[in-house]
Amino acid sequence: MRDTNPQSEEEEKMETKKIDKYTYKVEPTGQMKVPLKVFVSEKMLPKLLEDNALQQGANVAVLPGIQKQSIMMPDAHQGYGFPIGGVAAFDAEKGCISPGGIGYDINCGVRLLTTPLSKDEIEPKIRELLESMFRNIPVGVGSTSSLRVSEAELDEILNTGTKWALRRGYATEEDLAHCEEGGSMESARADRVSNKAKQRGKKQIGTLGAGNHFIEVQYVDKIYDPDIARVFGIDHEGRIMVMIHTGSRGLGHQVCTDYLRRMEEELPQILLGLPDRELIYAPLGTKLAEDYFAAMSAAANFGWVNRQLIAYHVRKSFQEVFGGGIKLGMVYDVAHNIAKLEEHKIDGKRKSVYVHRKGATRAFGPGHPDVPEAYRKVGQPILLPGSMGTASYILVGTDKAAAETFASTPHGAGRALSRHAALKKFRGSQVKEDMEKANIYIKAGSMKGIAEEAPGVYKDIDDVAEVTAGAAIGRLVSRHRPMGVIKG
Amino acid sequence: MPQKRYEYLPHTADAKFRAYGQTLEEAFGNAALAIFNLLVDTEKVESRLEHKVSLTARGKESLLFDFLSELLFLIDAENFLLAGVDKVSISEESSSFKLEATLLGDNLTGYDIHGQVKAVTYHEMVISEDENGWALQVVVDV
Numbered sequence: 001m002r003d004t005n006p007q008s009e010e011e012e013k014m015e016t017k018k019i020d021k022y023t024y025k026v027e028p029t030g031q032m033k034v035p036l037k038v039f040v041s042e043k044m045l046p047k048l049l050e051d052n053a054l055q056q057g058a059n060v061a062v063l064p065g066i067q068k069q070s071i072m073m074p075d076a077h078q079g080y081g082f083p084i085g086g087v088a089a090f091d092a093e094k095g096c097i098s099p100g101g102i103g104y105d106i107n108c109g110v111r112l113l114t115t116p117l118s119k120d121e122i123e124p125k126i127r128e129l130l131e132s133m134f135r136n137i138p139v140g141v142g143s144t145s146s147l148r149v150s151e152a153e154l155d156e157i158l159n160t161g162t163k164w165a166l167r168r169g170y171a172t173e174e175d176l177a178h179c180e181e182g183g184s185m186e187s188a189r190a191d192r193v194s195n196k197a198k199q200r201g202k203k204q205i206g207t208l209g210a211g212n213h214f215i216e217v218q219y220v221d222k223i224y225d226p227d228i229a230r231v232f233g234i235d236h237e238g239r240i241m242v243m244i245h246t247g248s249r250g251l252g253h254q255v256c257t258d259y260l261r262r263m264e265e266e267l268p269q270i271l272l273g274l275p276d277r278e279l280i281y282a283p284l285g286t287k288l289a290e291d292y293f294a295a296m297s298a299a300a301n302f303g304w305v306n307r308q309l310i311a312y313h314v315r316k317s318f319q320e321v322f323g324g325g326i327k328l329g330m331v332y333d334v335a336h337n338i339a340k341l342e343e344h345k346i347d348g349k350r351k352s353v354y355v356h357r358k359g360a361t362r363a364f365g366p367g368h369p370d371v372p373e374a375y376r377k378v379g380q381p382i383l384l385p386g387s388m389g390t391a392s393y394i395l396v397g398t399d400k401a402a403a404e405t406f407a408s409t410p411h412g413a414g415r416a417l418s419r420h421a422a423l424k425k426f427r428g429s430q431v432k433e434d435m436e437k438a439n440i441y442i443k444a445g446s447m448k449g450i451a452e453e454a455p456g457v458y459k460d461i462d463d464v465a466e467v468t469a470g471a472a473i474g475r476l477v478s479r480h481r482p483m484g485v486i487k488g
Numbered sequence: 489m490p491q492k493r494y495e496y497l498p499h500t501a502d503a504k505f506r507a508y509g510q511t512l513e514e515a516f517g518n519a520a521l522a523i524f525n526l527l528v529d530t531e532k533v534e535s536r537l538e539h540k541v542s543l544t545a546r547g548k549e550s551l552l553f554d555f556l557s558e559l560l561f562l563i564d565a566e567n568f569l570l571a572g573v574d575k576v577s578i579s580e581e582s583s584s585f586k587l588e589a590t591l592l593g594d595n596l597t598g599y600d601i602h603g604q605v606k607a608v609t610y611h612e613m614v615i616s617e618d619e620n621g622w623a624l625q626v627v628v629d630v
Contacts, residue, residue, distance in 0.1 A: 051500050077500050080611030080627055104607035104629045141527060141604050142567050142596040200564040210604040211630055250564035253607045253629075257557050260610075261550070277549075277610035419503060419526075419603060419630060420496045448602035488604065 014054055016045070022074075022471040026054065032061040038072040039405075039471050044463050047416060051078040053085075059275050060088050064283065065095025067346050067353055071405050073360055074467035075414030075459060079103070081278025084359035084415075087408040090284065092341060092352035097289050098281035099263070099296070101356035103337040104256040106296055107303030108247030109180075110361075110383040110411075111333040112394070113311060114233045115318065116326065117240040119219040122483060125321055126217065130443040130484045132317040133215060137310055138207040140445030140488040145206045147309065154202055158190035161301030165308045172330070175308060178372050179333040180362060183304035187341075189294035193251070194258050197295075201251025201302055206309030210445065210488030212415075212453055213246040215314065216385075218392060218480035225477050228378045228396055232331050234478050241480055242328065243392060244310050245385050247337065248303035255299045259292045284354065293339065293354075300338055307333060331394075332372075332381040336361050336411035344406050355406045363397035363409040363474055371397070382474050384465060387413045387458035388442070388450075389435050391481050393465045395474035409474040410467075413458035426454040435485075444487035453487060491620065494522035503605070504612065504627045508620075515622040516552065516587070517573035520559055523608075523628060524570040527563075528601045533571040535592035543587045548615050551578070551585045552624060556608040559591075563605075569596045605630055 016024045016038065024045070026036040036057045040048055048054065053076055060082055061070040067089045076085030081100030090096050122129070138145060149157065157164045162183025165171040176182045208215065220239045223229045234241070248255075263280045264271050266288060271280055282289035315328045339356045346353070355362075364371050364380040371380045379397040386392045390413070401407050417425070428447030431454045435442055444450050468474040494507040505522040509515030524530045541558050545551040562568040574590040606629040614625040 080502065080609040080629065104609075141563065141601040144567075196561055196565070200561060204564065210602070211606075250560075254561065257607055261553070264550070265546070277613070415500055418499055421498060446600060446602035448600075452603050 014058060016054070022467050026058060028061060032058055034061050034066050034069050036061055036072065037069045039467055039473065040074045041463060041467050044074055044459065044467065047459065048076060053078040053083045056081070056083040057086055059279060060086060060101070062275065063088070063090065063096055063098065063279065063281060065091035067091060067351070071408065073410040074464045075359070075410040075412055077414050079358065081276050082356070082358045085410060086358050087356065087360045087405055089344060089353040089355045089406045092284060092354060095284050095354060096281035097284060097293060097339060097354055098279060098356065099256045099259045099292060100278040100280065101358055102256070102296060102339050103358045104253045105247040105337050106252035106255060107300035107335045108337040109303060109307065109333060109335040110385050111244040111307045111311060112331040112383050113242040113314065114329045114331055115240045115242065117322065119238045119240065122217065122240050126441050126484045129217065129317060129321045130441055130486060132320050133314060133486050134443045136313040136317050137215065137486065139486060140210050143207050144203040147206055149202060149205060151198070154198055155190035157205065157305050158193055158298035158301055159188050160184055161188070161304045162308050165305055170312045171308050175311070175330045178330040179304060180335055183308065183333065185297035185300050187294055188297035188301050190298050192291045192295040193255060193298050197251045197254035197258065200254050201249060204249040204251065205302070205306060206313070207249060208246050208310060208486065208488050209249055210449060213488055214388065215310065215486040216243045216482050217484040218243055218482050220478050221391065221481040222479040225475065228477050231375060231378050232381055232394065232477065233329055234394065242314055243383070243385060244307050244314070246306060246310065248299045249306060251302050252299040255295045259295060263288060296339060300335060303335065304333065332383060334361050334383055342406070344402070353406070355408070357408055359411045360408045361411045362407060363401045364407050365397045365399045365402050382409050384410060384461070384468070385412045386461035387455050388453050388485055388487065389438070389440050389455040389482060390461050391479050393461070393479050394477040395468060396477050398472055398475055401473040405473050410464050413461040413464060415457060416459045417457040419452040422452045422454055422457040423448065426451040426456065440482050441484045442487065449487055493518040499627055502609070502627050503630050504625070507624045508622065510621040512622050513576040513578055515624050516555060516578065517576050519552065519556060519624050519626060520570055520573050523556055523559060523605060526605055526628070526630065527603060528569055528599050530571060533569050533599065534594045535571045536594045537568065537592070539566070539568060539591040539593070541587070541589045541591060544584050546584050548585060549610065549613055551587055552613070552615065552626070553608050553610060555587055555589070556626065560605060560607065563596070567596045569593050569599055603630060
């Protein structure tokens, strides 16, 4: 069978020029309107060049209204249409919005909770804690929420996000204050979300899902910047934190699918000129662009409520195991699959742009008005989760990121091996055993799921953190190591 | 000699497969199996439930995209796991393609399901026909 994909042939022609230790550039060729900037180390570059990722990053530079440069993060890899780990900003008037630049899992993201506990207090009870969380939080394919919401209530969730959770007693004021967008995008409109999407989402609110999604009990292993760490509530090494990684479940996937189809049906002339069908976009200012942004915002609100409900149950489990008085605070919650209307300085002028982050984290620096008041002096926390069993990092936004990457940083380790290859290489029971030898306990819905998510299938998170800090698009605050993991 | 129904191909982040068939209908049915085998051993799924799917799309690619997307919808909305595709018919009408299919399967409760398939993509989608029959190449977001 012949492979009719023309992209792989073109890729060999692309030249990457080294700018400095952590930055590479591809100058515009063909229809590219701007260059492609890649943040990567020499060590990580060969892996990035293995597949189609670079060509995908270059394809983004062809889209109308793109500003300054198409960007790829150190954890970037081949996606569909846009690469995963890609960032692009489009002129708010003359640009476009592309569902493929956000991804199917709208507002996939990470939330970090603090606990008052230390490592030695958790150790004897870690299995009990995992059992309790596994009971309280539905995980895996087909798992359904214990919460039954009416259609009107689902619309309220889509329109108001975590404000709904606050009204219903599932959230605290601090949870909202320490969440990107306060957990509620005002641009959301439930009536722009299809009934199909609502049908998928209704049963899944407050569920973890499967794949790379997880809940992790971690201890603070190293503090790089004690002053900033203290501002984030990370006051000593050994403190226990909880990280939640999931998104908007089937609802978000359906929103992306629906609008991708609507755009290609309504805009066939745009489709014809694109190198990849998944790059389909709607020109900003059109009704279709507005409808998609409203639906995407609603799905994002759903994602925040989803992580909020999981946090609610995590708190319940800690109370079950450690007594009712224990309180878990909220460090931050950040989306890494989303488009946002933001103001950025471009060629010396402030300009409104739609920043697409597909597998990239927003990272505002010190003083930015959208950083929660408690953190504004130091900058926004960046949550960089590792793969199962490896470290995670907390960083803080920098002025350099504002200037270079539209205030964006990486979102995680980034996959290096396909699930299919992982299943051939690893056995779930062996991965679990190896992790237990390293004192990391895992509770999962499926053994095969563990094999597919084995630490060895991801890029090295330490390398991603090194590039982020080295390129100064984020500043290291702390490193965390896992003690217990819940997987779908 | 019966050819292989589908095969998985390397793709870093997502899952990529090629489904084959003597006819386009057979290849569509095998693509459905390829998606569900990412989640579960479909040979172990019993045929207790029936779902009918009826779709119209402008091109064969869109028809495949919509058909496979519908299967993912059924997992979430109806807790449906596919055991097999009983009947598929595809007809070309004036400016579109029409698909009717009968799916057989079971409620997902109690099955060993792993991983997840978030969505179907057009990325590297190729529908081709040669003397051996049809081949459908699909990448799904997992």
